[in-house]
Structures are given as structure tokens and as C-alpha cells.
Amino acid sequence: MRKLYILLFFIAYTSVTTLFAQNKKITLEEIYGGTFGTNGMERLESLQNGDQYTILNLDYTNRVAIINKYDYKTLAKAETVISSSDSNTIPFFTSYEFSKDESKLLLATEIESIFRRSTLGVFYVFDLKSKKISKISDDKIQEPLVSPDGSMVAYVKDNNIYIFNIISNTTVQITKDGKKNSIINGVTDWVYEEEFAFVRAFEWNSDGTKLAFIKFDETNVPEFSMDVYGSDLYQTQTVFKYPKAGEENAIVSLHMLDVKSANITAIDLKEPYYIPRIKWMNNPEFLSVQTLNRHQNNLKLVQVNAKNGKSKTLLEETDKAYVDVTDNLTFLKDDSFIWTSEKDGYNHIYLYDDKGKLRSQVTKGSWEVTNYYGYDPKADRIYFQSTENGSINRDVYSIRSNGKSKKRLTESVGINSADFSADFTYFINSYSSATTPPEFTLHLSSNGNKIKDILDNRELLVQLQDYNLSPKEFSTLEINGNELNMWMIKPTDFDANKKYPLFMTQYSGPGSQSVSNAWMGSNDYWYQILANEGYIVVCVDGRGTGYKGADFKKVTYKELGKYEVEDQIDAAKKLSELSYIDEDRTGIWGWSYGGFMSTNCLLKGNDTFEMAIAVAPVTSWRFYDTIYTERFMRTPQENPTGYDENSPFNYPELLKGKYLLVHGSSDDNVHVQNTMRMIEALVQANKQFDWAIYPDKNHGIYGGNTRLHLYTKMTDFIKLNL
Template sequence: MKGKLKCIGLMLAIGLLSSMSAMAQNKQFTLEDLNFGGVNYRKFYPENRYTTWWGDRLIRLNLDYCAEVDKTSGKEKRIVSLDEINKVAGLSGSELVRSLYYAAFPYADKPVISVENSGERFLYNFKTKKVEWRSGVLSTDPGHNVYGDEKQSSEWNSASRATAFVAGNQLYVADAKGNIAKLTTDGSRDIVYGQSVHRDEFGINGGLFWSPKGNKLAFYRMDQSMVTDYPLVNIPEIDWTPKEGQSRIDTPEPIKYPMAGETSHKVTVGVYDLRTKKTVYLQAGDPTDRYFTNIAWSPDETTIYMFELNRDQNDCRLVSYDAASGEKKGELYRETDEKYVEPLHPIVFLPWDNSKFIMQSQKDGYNHLYLFNKDGKEIKQITNGKWVVMDFLGFDAKSHDIIYSSNEANPIQQNIWTVNVDNGKRKLVDESGKGWHNGTISASGRYILDNYQEPTVPRKISIINSETAKCFNYFTAPDPWKGYNLPEYSTGTIKAADGVTDLYYRLVKPVNFDPKKKYPTVVYVYGGPHAHNVDARWHWASRSWETYMAQKGYVLFILDNRGSENRGKAFEQVTFRHLGQEEMKDQMKGVDFLRTLSYVDTTRIGVHGWSFGGFMTISLMTNHPDVFKVGVAGGPVIDWKWYEVMYGERYMDTPQTNPEGYRQTSLLNKAKDLKGKLQIIIGLNDPVVVPQHEFSFLKACIAAGTQPDFFVYPGEPHNMRGHQSVHLHERITQYFEDYLK
């Protein structure tokens, strides 16, 4: 009897464990778990290590301490704490340094950490336990307290310890002693100093450029007084109460927005000398309808280099200027193209030979590295092949190697390579030769921190000796999705509409997939330049929303069509002057592939995308109304004549020179062809795809008698921020649940 009871108890225990195991494997995600902005998001994102280099020493950065990492064992040794810095610096309250995640170690040979609070920079010596220097910009003199909430941009130079910054639209420079020079007096929303210009195109992400030793500052000046205002409106927070005498009415917040074919801004480049206290401007000629980008300094600080582009963006020149006088020294290089040239990277001088520099160009059809002398003579092409250099990481001066990343191994991979400048020999140096690798290099270039993912690897961080190619594991992230019932993620290729080109796709099958069932399918699309969706990261770079939808019984299909990035110039430029047309042809080849899959219900195909993907969503729904039953288009371009000059004219030319292309790609005349259920979603304060696009399409639909749905996020820009992103993806999901399932 006891044995029988014992046996029954064992069976119950086994059954309970099996039930618990089944429950664990059936755990479901919520959008609060998966979506950026969700309350649990960080728990389900692969764990990371935030690091920086101190010379050739690797430093781990944390909220409240920094630790040196042993490059062969991965062991960490704490070297400085946040509390220690704040205590020694005498900081409290609002003056406290809040985090060490953004700390830097600017001097390879000194035990000094650079940190900032709300307005000052500190150099703290963690060996002597002393503050060696503080910026003094926030001094006791109220007249010098010009940072505060007004700071619009700033750039510090570690060599001279000078800071350039913009406050109240004016440009200032503070020297190492805290003496402030006001460089401008005419700054305004019309005259913009020291900030990004040309709407962040051409690789531009700032407007302040220190010389190597910090003795001179180059800066942008943008006159946009001639550019038309676009009328955005500021809507107060819901709990906002106006002060006495203050209007309750929403206030206008117009932006300067140069639309394709219309008057654009004018940019010039100034140079300030800290020693002479004088400013000169580069004598580049009339800036009307010209772009100045990728500013670089010579190592000796005597010369400034920049790429100059005509408005048609088909004639690009590398020009040098005397930094003292602003006079033009010469034109070093010229590249033209029947479609467009797009310079994205400044030149970089060899650290062992200042008479030569490296330049990146797509002139042979793929982005590669070239060696020039300082007079502009091309010495040789350093890399070549039908693949692209994706990032220049730096130099190993001792071995004369360039360290870079490319997709030579596979079009959807990014791996770390070295190439010898002298003999051109290339070497793959990352640990796996697979996956997607992001590298940062030490001061000498001898060591590389390799932070990477593979389709089955959430994250791994290795330390590579670039000279020996030996790798040491530093950190392997646990799988944050372990124990959850996951969909199947896969990838493959199909032929493009040209019948020749391979296109890569990602396929996500529903959780608990049954091949005998028929499933609703959503095509997620972007499709535009400078982006792609499919690569060899974790889960083949699947977006978390795809997993959420797979839980609900959907197939997800994602295809990188021609026109997207990292496949060479011809692949990208096929869309020139008729955006959306070749992209749609390729996406429909994807639909043809879906029709071959027995488990895809071809009567229930939906499409979703944002920005260019929103444009593609409406394009597909109106050009192929019998294929796509439901669509959700976020922030969609409707007519390219309303998009900005730099991006729009690069790919479409102007409405005046390409009227047929603009007519063909406009969605206004497609409003009548809408059949399925379409939801359009925007941020009301979108400064990228301005609301005129969507409002005009709605007006066209009203005239045509078609019925799209519309939802707006008041006060939000092009993408929804914070927890509103969870709300957004709930809304997208529910629309497919209501009309596609």
C-alpha cells in the first residue's frame, strides 16, 4: 500500500513538473515586455556592457563606477566611483554628476576621467584623488552662466580643454581657464550657428569642428531666413494650467522646411583662432544651392578640407582651404555621376604619414577605401570587390593596417577586417566570421572590442588582438527570452523583379505553427535608402513587434528590395527619379513567394510600414488593391514635392525637372483606388514628414469617396517617444486583429 501510494505520489509529481514545464514553455510576451518604452522592456533586451578605451586599456562604464577590464581574462577591477568624484568635487543637489555611462578617459597616459554635470566638465585624477581641472563655464559670475537650459550644442577639445557651445542662438568659446568669448551677435532662428545643417544629410550630425590640438574651431553658419516656414503647433500637456494673463490657445511653433524645388538655405563655414581671437570665413564662393559637408582638419591645423556638392548632387569636389586666411588652396578631387554622388565620410590622414589620407567613395560601384596624397593625387584603391566598406574604425599605426567593417563575407553580415595600406592584404579578425559585429578600437589600434550578435546569439563581446587575431571572450549575454514559446525565425533569398538580383527576406512563423493551417500574413516594409531590415543579428534582426504578432497567429514577411542600403550603387540607384516603383515590383515578387507557401492565406494579406515604409504601404494598397486587405501606414510620404530639398532632390530631382516622376509616385491620384482597410497614423508635430502629406491624402480620399482611418499623436514628432510607443503598437496590432484575422 505504501509502495502504491509512493508510486501515485511520484506520478503526480512528474505530472505536476510536466505541467509546470509546459506552462513555462507557453509563457507569452506583452507589448510592455517587447516594445521599446514598455515597462519591462529592458528585462527582455539582451544584456550589454558599456565600455570605452583608456589608451589601450578597456574600461567598463556603469551608472556609479568604472572598472578596468583585463583583456585576457575579462576580469574587472574598479578604479573610480561616482560617489568619490562628487565628494571630492564638492558637488550636491542639482550639481551632482548623475552617471558614469558617458564618462571618457581622454589622455592615454594619464589616470584622468572626464565627466559632466548639468553645466560643467570635470577632469578627475583617480590616482591622486583630486580634481585636476573644471570648465568654469558655470562660474559664480551670473553673467557667465550662459549654459543652463539654453545650451543648444557644445563640443569640448581634450587637447586645449576649450569648449565651443551655442546658447541663446549665439556661438561662444570658453578657453581652459573659463574665459568666454562671444563669437556672434546675429544668431536667431533665421541665422543658425554651430549646429547641424542641410537637414542632417550627407553624414552631418553637428556643426562644431575642433582642430586636432584644439587651437582653432571650424563651425557652420546657416542662413535660413529665405526658407519658408512650415506651421506646426505646440499643444500643451493635459495638466498644463495657464498663468494669469496667459492665453489658453495652442501656440504656433513653425519650422524652417525647404521643400523640393523651392528656395533652400545658405551655409558658410567660419574658423575661429583661440590665439588671435579672430574669425575668418572660408572663401568658398556663393553658397546658393550648394552643400558643404564632411569637414576635416590637417594634422598640423593649417588646412581645412570639405566636400562641396551642387544642388543636383551629381558633382562633388574635395576642396582645401587655408585655415588662417580662409583662402581656397585647391581642388583635390572631383567625382561626378549621371544620377547622384553622396559624400558621407570626411577624409582621414594616415597617423604614420601626414602626407597621405584615406577617402571613401562608391565610384567603382561599391563603397571602398582609397589612398591619396595631400595634393589630391590618387595613389591606389585599397579595398575592392562587389561588397561595401560599412564603417572605418581606425588604424593600427605600428602595422600600417586600417581596421574596418564590411559585408564581404555575406551581404547580410557585418564583420571586422584589417587591410594593410602597404600591400593591400586583407584579414578577417572577428571571432566568428558570422553574424553582425560592431567594433571599437583602442588608441594604438592593437585591440578591438567586438560587440556582436548572431541569429542564435543574443550578444557576445570579445576582445581582439588585431596583430595576432586572437580573441578573448569578455561577456556572453544570457538569452532573455529563455522559457518563452517563440516563433520560428528564418531567412532566404528570392529574385528581384529584374530576374537577376538576389533579395534577402525574413520569415517569422506563428507560435505553435501548424503547417496544415492557413494564417493571415503581414508584410512589414521600409524599402527606402540608408536602411535595411534583414541581417544576421539575433533572430535575423526581427523586430519585437513581429514576435508579438506571431503569438497572435500571424505570419510576418520582411523583404529588403532594391533601393535599400549596403548592396552597391546600382542596387540603390535603380529607384532614381521614380521612388516606390521598382520597390513595389520587388515587394510583389515577395508576395509571389508567399503564394507558394501552403500555410499563407492569400485572401488575408496585410502590410505595415513607417515613414518611407508608410509611403510603401499606401503605394502597395492602392496599386495592388486586390492583394492587400489591410494596411497601417505610419508617417507616410504622400507626395515627394512636399519632402525636403536634400533627400527629395537626390532621389527624385526637382518637381520642375521631373514632373512625370513626381506625378507617377504621388499617392494623391491613387486615393480613388483604395479598397482595403487603411489606417494612417502620424505625430502631429512631425518635422520630417510634415502633416501636409497625410491631410492632403485624406482630402483626396474624401473627394474620391474612399474611407481610410486616421489617428494622430498630439505633440509627437516623426516617431512616438517613450511609453506612447507601446500605445502605438497596441493600436497597430488591434487594427490587424479587427480587420485581417
């Protein structure tokens, strides 16, 4: 069977290589004008009956929003659930959410972004039986959540929690101490949102009698400010709390509201430093809380009794480096639970009883579980995604809770991911590879058999026949005792007897992956432009990146920018030994962590790299936030050499090659301070370089023609200097 997969991949690769052999060249205008965009599935919500799902269809031109219901088996439309064109009382909405009992719809309108994940909006509740619609608040609010019985909505406004009673159309303010840049109730502060990846910090229990929430006291957290230049005569300023490495974090505490009595109880968790997750168990009297110490190497899963506030530890994870926080905790009917852990050296699934005693290690092997989808109690099957078929690939599997009868549910080599129906009867598989644009198919969960095709992007392949493109060539490179994943793109008219400049791209951050067997993103099309200009483009995932085991990932602990930089420099040297690489023309670029890396490579590898581009780089980890930085570095007070020996503005005198430094002035994540300090260091070292600041642009540096301008600038810089 293995030979069959290789043969199929070869056939697909050969056919696409034929397509990638025409004469038309890609332009930046086409990339950032959306010419090569792919069609995707609308976000669907699986209904509890397991047979149907809903999809939101938006007509922005006519301001009409429609939720339609479809059958999994036939993919045929069953009915229209709601349409904003049916009544003047139903507004144009851009997202929705069912209540737990599916009797209500929460409709979101007038959404505006705050930071990466947080938003404000005006929300409505639509009763599916009575067709009555209720506006929750005239003001913009955050994170509304309907109670399990569909009678109430809890939400946050101005850092305080409110509860709206749908039946009586009344609102009660639950907390009153919320204050900007001081006290936050029920939603996270900036650093939790960014690094623990959640915003809503409150949850209803299973019968709606209790509401647990986290309070953040950020009074003593230092403030960061950003000028916003806009178009007025005077600029404005955004000021927010941002704890940099080694500085004070918000003091967090857990509280419990009894809805009937309106009493709020503080829960004693023995002063946890971080509370990265809360989740109610199925028993409405028990709440699970994950706590983490500042070093993030000791994680506890704590059970809190909502009746008396007492707590006990169910599970504890420790690590010599750090423990990752995930959303993979699932409580089964009896409150036994499924958990993922790296404790055997690879990320795997474990089953514990309701007292926290290990029942079984469900998965094991020298590969990683990369996504946990859920558990079907009827079939006793756990569904997950993993790298068992190679670290650059993903497949979907099922397995019994005792670790037996594992089944591979996907066949195509590449990146497979699943969206399961509520009862796990069906799943929609999303698949792509370096040679196949995204395609979506419907499958049976029991055996993975395909029922039918849903959507593909064959039109894009036909469109690409007109272009002069080169396929990615995947391989590994032995560097510093490790087999590092690599891809290479050569010019379409490649001649092994010629010499070509080498241009390297990477990100390199802890646990990341840049070398994967997935379809092209916008940067991949840019690399095709560079290949057409006569460059060989290469990406190497060095030590510290993900999906090859905990030891490989955590080797960079307390030394960010040391081993990763060594691997990129040594990879460039080894590639320069190839007969067709010009060893005197080597460049590298990266964004964010990748910009930190490219800058270090140009300085520390000044005998190897002749050119580098850094976009929105960290130039000192002392400037970055506590949760991310201290997870990998501890504090600057504990590890000053780890911070300073790999901070590029501490050795600007090493610059020999050509350097382009780019940043957005309103980057709330990696502050422009990083670039300003790098600029000043280079100026004082009398080193010439190029730089660009994009006004009022955040970490993504986009909007209007911004991306086109940025990539034009970078392309011109490469062509001029490499």
C-alpha cells in the same frame, strides 16, 4: 572551413529552434515593458595608451556618476577617475568627453533634447591633475569642445560662438550676428542635422590656434509650424525653418577664427551649395572641406590654407545619381588620406597622397565596406567591416594599405562590429545573429584571436525557453530579375496543408536593410505574436535597398516609390503561389518610408493587398526636406512626374482594401501634413478607412503607454481585417 561555419550555424539554429518550441505566448505588455531587453556594453572611451579604457557608471536613484578606468588585457578595474559623490562641487553628470591631451574631462549635466541629435545642457570642465572643476556657463549651451591643449572650450549659445578660457575663467563672444530662425553660427540647421547627421559645425585645428566654423543664413528658408497641445488651456506653437523639396536652403559659408588676434576671415569656396563636412588635417595650417552641389552628384574634397585662405581641390567624386557623404575620411601622419567611394560600383576603401593622387584601391570585390574603423600606422593595417560573407552578415577585417594581406578577424556568422583600442592592439567584438542575442568578447587586433568573454545574454535564451516562438527562415526570392533577400516567420504549429494569411513588413528606403542576420528587436517580438495568431510574416528587401552594390541601390533614382512598390507587389504575388498562403488575405505595413510604401502597395496593388497599415508616412515627396528628397528625386520643378505619379493622395480612388493611417501631431521630420492631405483625398474620394493621431508625439510616437497603445491598435486592426 566553409562547411564548418555552416555546421556551427546549423547547430545553433537547431538548439534555438528547440528553445522556440514551448507554450507561453508573448504579450505586447511584455515587449513594451522591457521583458525581452538585452544587456549591452556601457559606452567606453579608449585611452591613448591603448592599454586602458574608461566607462561611465550611473546610479540615477542616488544621483551618482562614476568614471572608472579598466585594463583591456584583464578587464579589471584600475582606478576611479572621478565620482560625483567625492565632492559637493562635482555635479551628477550623464556623459563625458576627454580633451585631446586627456588632461581635462568635459562633463554634461541637465541635458535636454532639441531635435533628433541636437541637445542643450550645462557643462563643466574637470582638471584631472588639479581636481579643479569649472562651470563653462550658467546658461544651457550646445556642443562644447575643449581645445587640443586643454586651455579653452568653444561652444554655441543662442546661435553664436563663445570661447571659455579655463585658466582665467573668462568668456569671449566670437560671433554676434546669431539670431533664431535667421543666422546660425557653429551648429547646423534642422535639415543638416537630420540628413547630414551632424550638429557641431566648428572645429579646432591641431594646435588650437585656429577655429573653423560654418555659418548658416536661413533668413529666406520657409518656416514650418506645429501646434503643441500640452495640458494648458491654450496650445503653444513651435516654429522652425524647414526647407521642403524645391524650396530655398540656408546659404552656408565657411569662416576662420585666428584665436590670438580674434580676427575672423571668410573663406572663398566659390559659393558651395552644401558644406556637409569640415575636418582639420594634421598640419595645423590646412583644413579639409567637403562641398556638394544641390543635386548631390558632385562632391569635392577641398584643402584650405589657414594662413592665406586659399583653397584647392584634392579630390572630386561625381555620379550619375548621387554621392553619399560619410565620416570615413582619415588623414595619416603625412596628411595622405583614406577615403571610401562607390566609384567601382561597390563601396570600397581608397588611399590617396597628400596632393590627392590615388596611391591604391585598398579593397575591391562585389561586396560592400559597411564600416571603416581606422588605420594603425605601426602595423600598416586598415580595419573595416564588410558584407564579404553575404549581404545579410557583417564581419571585421584588416588589410594592408596596399590592399594585400587581408585578414578576417571574426568567425561567427551574423553581425559582427568592433570597438578598437586607441592603438589598435585590442578590439571588443559585438556579435549577434537571428539565433544568438548580443554577446561581447575581447580580441587581439593582429589576428582576431579571442582573449576572453565579456558579456552575453544567455539568461534571455533561458527565459525564452518558456515561450512559443518561431525562428526566422532566411532565403532569397527572384523578383524582376533580382535575387531579393527575404526572411519568413511561420506559426509554430505550421501545417503545410493549411492556408495562412500573409503579412508583409518592410522599410524599403534608399540604402536601407531590413533583412539581416541579427538578433530580434521589439518588432520581431511583435511578429512572433502575429505568427502565434496564425499569420505568416515576411520581409523582403527590394530594389533600392542597400549593401548589394550601387546599381541595385540607385535604380530608384528620380522614381521613389516605383520599383520598390513593384517589387513588394510582385513578391506578394509570388509568395501567394505557395500552397500554404491564402492569396485572398495579404497585408502590408511600414513606418515612415515604409508607410509611404505600404500605402502605395495597397493602392497600386489593390488586386494583391487586402489590408495595409501606414505609420508616419510620407504621402508626397513635395512635403519632405530638400537634402534627403532632392538627393534621390532632384527638385519637383525638374521632376514633377517623379514626385506626383508615386504620391498616394493623387490616386485615392484606387483604395479597395482596409487601411489604417497613423501619425504623431508633433512630427518635426515627416510632418502630419502628409497624413492630413491623405485623409482629405480619401474623404473626397468617399473611401472609408481608419486613422489615429497621437497628440504631441514626434516621428517615433513613443512615451508612457503610447507604443503599447499603438501596437495594440495595429494588432487588433490586423486580426479584424486580415
